[in-house]
Amino acid sequence: MKQYEYLAKQTLASYGIPIPPGKVVDNPDQARKAVEEIGPAALKAQVLVGGRGKAGGIRFASTPSEAAQLAQQMIGMDLKGYTVERLYAEAKLDIDQELYISVTTDRNTKEPLVMASRAGGMEIEDVSDDQIVRRYVDPRVGVEPYFGREMASALGLDGTIFKEFADLVVKLYRIYQEKDAELVEINPLTVVHGHLVAADARLNIDDSALFRHPEIERIEEGSDLERKVHEIGLAYVELDGDIAVMANGAGMAMATLDAIQYFGGKPANFLDAGGGASVEPTAQALGVLVSMHPKVIFVNIFGGITRCDDVARAILQVKQTVGIPVPLVVRLVGTNEAEGVKLLADAGIAAYSEMAEAAEQAVKLAGEGR
Amino acid sequence: MAILLTSQSRVIVQGMTGNQGRFHTGQMVAYGTQVVGGVSPGKGGRMVDGVPVFDTVREAVATTHADASIVFVPAPFAKDAAFEAMENGIRLLVMIPEHIPVQDAIAIVTRARDLGVVVIGPNTFGIISPGQNTKMGIMPNHIYKPGPVGVVARSGTLSYEIAFSLTNAGLGQTTVVGMGGDPVVGQTFVSVLEEFKRDPDTHAIVMVGEIGGSAEEEAAEHIKSLGKPVVAYLAGRAAPPGKRMGHAGAIIERGRGTLESKEKALTAAGAQVVTMPWQVAEAVSKVLR
Numbered sequence: 001m002k003q004y005e006y007l008a009k010q011t012l013a014s015y016g017i018p019i020p021p022g023k024v025v026d027n028p029d030q031a032r033k034a035v036e037e038i039g040p041a042a043l044k045a046q047v048l049v050g051g052r053g054k055a056g057g058i059r060f061a062s063t064p065s066e067a068a069q070l071a072q073q074m075i076g077m078d079l080k081g082y083t084v085e086r087l088y089a090e091a092k093l094d095i096d097q098e099l100y101i102s103v104t105t106d107r108n109t110k111e112p113l114v115m116a117s118r119a120g121g122m123e124i125e126d127v128s129d130d131q132i133v134r135r136y137v138d139p140r141v142g143v144e145p146y147f148g149r150e151m152a153s154a155l156g157l158d159g160t161i162f163k164e165f166a167d168l169v170v171k172l173y174r175i176y177q178e179k180d181a182e183l184v185e186i187n188p189l190t191v192v193h194g195h196l197v198a199a200d201a202r203l204n205i206d207d208s209a210l211f212r213h214p215e216i217e218r219i220e221e222g223s224d225l226e227r228k229v230h231e232i233g234l235a236y237v238e239l240d241g242d243i244a245v246m247a248n249g250a251g252m253a254m255a256t257l258d259a260i261q262y263f264g265g266k267p268a269n270f271l272d273a274g275g276g277a278s279v280e281p282t283a284q285a286l287g288v289l290v291s292m293h294p295k296v297i298f299v300n301i302f303g304g305i306t307r308c309d310d311v312a313r314a315i316l317q318v319k320q321t322v323g324i325p326v327p328l329v330v331r332l333v334g335t336n337e338a339e340g341v342k343l344l345a346d347a348g349i350a351a352y353s354e355m356a357e358a359a360e361q362a363v364k365l366a367g368e369g370r
Numbered sequence: 371m372a373i374l375l376t377s378q379s380r381v382i383v384q385g386m387t388g389n390q391g392r393f394h395t396g397q398m399v400a401y402g403t404q405v406v407g408g409v410s411p412g413k414g415g416r417m418v419d420g421v422p423v424f425d426t427v428r429e430a431v432a433t434t435h436a437d438a439s440i441v442f443v444p445a446p447f448a449k450d451a452a453f454e455a456m457e458n459g460i461r462l463l464v465m466i467p468e469h470i471p472v473q474d475a476i477a478i479v480t481r482a483r484d485l486g487v488v489v490i491g492p493n494t495f496g497i498i499s500p501g502q503n504t505k506m507g508i509m510p511n512h513i514y515k516p517g518p519v520g521v522v523a524r525s526g527t528l529s530y531e532i533a534f535s536l537t538n539a540g541l542g543q544t545t546v547v548g549m550g551g552d553p554v555v556g557q558t559f560v561s562v563l564e565e566f567k568r569d570p571d572t573h574a575i576v577m578v579g580e581i582g583g584s585a586e587e588e589a590a591e592h593i594k595s596l597g598k599p600v601v602a603y604l605a606g607r608a609a610p611p612g613k614r615m616g617h618a619g620a621i622i623e624r625g626r627g628t629l630e631s632k633e634k635a636l637t638a639a640g641a642q643v644v645t646m647p648w649q650v651a652e653a654v655s656k657v658l659r
Contacts, residue, residue: 105472107553107583107619110479125624139480180473182553208618209471211446235616239608250551250616251525251580254605255647261608262646270609272616304510304530334530335510355531356648 001205001219004046006088008203011179012186015171018197022090031071032064034089041089043070047082048221050123055079060092093199098188099155100124101168103176112137112176114169116151120188143173164196179216180209225288232284234273241266243366244294246285248273248306256300259355265363268294277306282314287322296327298362300355303334310336312343312351319347327365331358372499372545373520373565373572374462374488375438381506382430382460383408384451385442386418390466394442394508395419401511402503406434427458438462440496440506448492449474456487464506465491465550472618475554482556489556493617494548495526501544501571509546517542519654520566522559523578524549524585525617528605532578532650539651541658544572549585551617559589567596574599574658576650577641581606582620582627590635599657600641603650604629 003011009019023034025043035041045057052058057079061067067089077084098120106113114135119127133154137143148169152162168189175184185202205216220227222238229236235250239257243265247253250272257267269292273285289297301311311332318324332340332351341351352358381398385391386408396419399405405421407430414425424430427439439455441448445467455463456478463482470492482489490497496507501516509526513534519541523529526548533546544566549557559577566572575598579586586604593600607629609615611622622628633643642653 105476105554108558108585108588110476110554112476123624125626139476177473180471182472206472208445208469209473212471235614237610237613237615239610247527249525249527249530250620251523251528251578251605252531254525254580254609254615254620255528255531257608258605259646267608270613270615302527302531302534304513304527305508306527334513334534354648356646 001207001210002048002221003203003205003217003219004048004086005044005201006046007217008201009198011175011203012198012201015175017168017171018195020091020093020197020199022088025071025087025089027075028068028071031061031087031089032068035061035064035067038089038091040092041067042092043067043074044088044090045074045077045079045084046086046088047079047084048219049080049082052079057084093190093192093197095190095192095199097191099191100127100187101172101189102183102185102187103172103181104183106136109136111139112173114143114151114173116155118155120190124187137173142177143170145170160194161191161196168196175203179203180206180213182206225292229271229285229288232281234271234281234285236288237270239267239269241268242295243362244268244289244292244297245300246271246273246289246297247300248277248302252300252302256298256359259359260298260363263360263363265366265368268292274306279310279314279317282311283317286314286318290318290322290324294326295366296329296362297324298359299328299330300358301332301334303332303337303340306334307336308332308334308340309343312340315349316343316347329358329362329365331355371569371571372502373562373569374547375497375499375502375504375506375545377402377404377502377504379438379462379504380404380406380434380436381438381440382406382427382434382436383440383442384427384455386410386421386423387413387416388442391442392418395421397511398505401505403505406436427454427460431458431460436460438464438506440464440466442466445469449478452478452489453481456481456485461487462506463487463489463556464494464496465489465556466494466496466508468493470552472552472554475552479554479556490547491550491555493552494550494555495529497545497547499545500542507548513537514546515542517544518571518573518658519543520569520572520575521546521578522549522562522566522575523547524551524580524619525578525605528647529578531647532576532603535648535651536576536654539655541651541654544569551619553583553619559585560592563589563592563596567598572598574601574654576654577602579604579632580617580620581609581615581622581629582617584627586632587635590639590641593636593639593641601650601653601657602636602641602643603647604632607645
C-alpha cells in the first residue's frame with residue numbers, strides 16, 4: 001500500500017527525520033492560510049504517481065492569494081489518470097545539494113538493501129551504478145550506527161552532513177522494519193543551510209503486514225471497479241481492452257491474458273477468481289465482468305482444487321439472475337470436468353477443453369485477431 | 371528418484387485440524403505421503419484421518435521422528451509455526467499460506483539458511499514427487515505421473531496446467547516444485563535447478579516463471595553449466611507495468627522484471643523459451659529426443 005507524500009513525511013518526522021514545514025490543503029482558503037503561515041511554498045498534488053512535477057502537479061506560490069488561485073486550479077484536476085483531491089503546501093527550500101537514500105527488500109538475496117547516492121533528485125534507475133552506494137543488511141544484526149557512518153564515508157560526506165546522514169540511515173531502517181515497509185525512500189534528500197532535510201518521501205507498506213499496523217492510514221488505490229472487486233477479496237486489475245477475463249490462480253490469469261494477446265485480442269482485465277474458489281465468489285467475480293459491458297467474456301478454468309461443476313453452477317447462477325448479454329467462452333478442464341461440462345451443455349453453453357482453441361474463439365467473437 | 375521430497379520423508383501437518391489442513395491431510399495420505407502426525411495447539415490427542423494430533427512440534431517430532439512439515443496456519447501465525455518447526459529439527463518446511471509479511475519471510479528464510487532447512491514457499495502449492503507417491507501441498511493428485519521431467523514453478527494453477535499437459539503427452543515428472551508467488555521465498559530457480567542437476571533421473575527441466583523480480587535472469591547464468599536441457603515458459607507478457615498481477619511478487623517495478631529481459635537472458639543461456647503454455651510439452655519432447 002502506497003502512502004501519500006504528506007503521510008510518509010509525517011512518519012519520517014515521527015522518527016526524528018527533519019522535513020520542511022508543511023500543511024495539508026483541501027481548498028483554496030486553506031492554501032491561502034498555509035502560505036500566510038509558512039511563507040512562499042510549493043503546492044504539491046497528493047497523488048500516488050511519480051513524475052508529478054512534469055505533469056503540472058507541483059506549482060510554486062509566492063503569496064497567499066497566488067496560493068489560493070493555484071489551489072483552485074489544482075484541486076480536482078486530472079493528473080495521469082488520478083483526480084487531485086488534496087494538496088500539500090510546503091515551504092520553499094534553499095537547496096545546496098540533493099542526495100538519495102532508500103531502504104527496500106532485495107528479493108534475490110532475501111535481505112534488506114540500503115541504497116544511497118550523491119546524485120539525488122532523479123529516479124534512481126537513471127543514476128549510473130558507480131554513483132550508487134549499496135549495502136545489504138544482515139537481518140540478524142540490523143543497522144547499528146556504524147553502518148550509517150560507513151555509508152556516509154563511502155559517499156564521501158563530511159562534517160555535519162556526515163553525522164546527520166549516518167543518523168538518518170539508522171532511523172530510516174527503523175521505519176522500514178517497524179512499519180513493515182516495502183520501500184522507504186527520500187529523494188531528494190536535500191542539504192539546506194548545512195543540514196539534511198527530506199524534501200520528498202515515498203513509503204510503501206507491505207499489504208500482508210497491515211494487520212499489525214492499525215496506526216497506519218489505509219489508502220485505497222485504483223479505479224472504483226478495482227476497489228469494489230478488491231473488497232470481495234479478489235485480485236483484479238483493469239486493462240484497456242474489451243475481452244473480459246476470469247481465471248483461477250494468478251499465474252493462469254496472467255497466462256490467459258497472454259493467450260488473448262497472442263491471438264490478436266485485447267484483454268479488458270486481470271481477474272484471479274482464486275485457486276480454490278467455490279460457487280459464490282466465482283459468481284460474484286463473473287457478475288463484475290458482466291457489469292463491465294465487454295464484447296466477450298472468457299472464463300478459463302483449470303480445476304485443481306477448484307471444481308469444474310462449481311464453476312458451471314456459478315456461470316448458470318449469473319446467467320439466470322443478472323443474465324449474460326454478451327458472448328461467453330468457457331474453457332473447463334480438471335476436477336469434476338464431466339459434471340461441469342454437462343451442466344453447461346444442458347443450458348446451451350459449450351465448453352472448450354483446450355486453452356488455445358478457447359482463447360482463439362474469444363478473440364474471434366470479439367471481432368479482433370489476425 | 372526425486373528431489374527434496376521422497377517416500378522416506380516423514381511429514382507432519384501444522385494446523386491439521388483447520389478446514390484446509392484437514393482436507394489436504396486426507397489428500398496427502400491418499401496420495402501415499404507418510405503423514406506421521408499433526409500439530410494443533412490445544413487439540414493434542416485427537417486423530418485426523420488416522421493420524422495423531424499433538425499440541426507442539428516438539429512432541430510430534432519426539433514421538434514420530436518427523437523430518438518434514440507442511441504449514442497451514444493463518445498468515446499472522448506462520449512465522450511462529452515456521453520457527454517452531456525449524457528449532458525442533460524439521461529440515462523440509464513447506465509454507466502454504468498467502469499474505470505472510472515480507473519481514474516474517476525474511477526472518478524465516480534467514481534462520482533456515484543458518485540451520486540448513488529447505489523452505490518451500492511461502493504462498494506455494496507445495497512439492498510433489500510422483501515416482502515416490504509423495505506430496506506436501508495442495509495440488510490435485512490426479513494430474514501427475516512418474517517420469518523424467520523436473521518442473522519448477524512460481525504459480526500453482528499454471529503449473530497444474532503445464533504438468534497435466536506433460537502427463538497427457540506421456541511425459542511424467544520426477545518432482546514438481548512450487549517456489550511461491552511472494553517477493554521473498556525460500557527457494558530460487560537456481561537452488562532448485564541445482565537439485566535437479568544432481569538427480570540422475572531428471573533428464574529435462576521445465577521452468578514456469580512470470581514477471582517481477584529477477585529470479586529468471588539469475589537462473590539463466592546457471593543454465594549454461596547445468597548439462598540438462600531446460601524449457602522455459604513465462605507468464606505476464608500482456609501485463610502492464612506497476613500493477614500487481616495477483617501475486618505480491620508479480621509486478622514490473624520501475625522498468626525491472628519485464629518478460630523481455632527474462633526471455634532474452636534465458637534464450638541466451640540456451641534454454642528453449644516457449645511463448646504459450648500449450649507449447650511446453652512439445653518442446654520437452656523435442657529436447658528429450
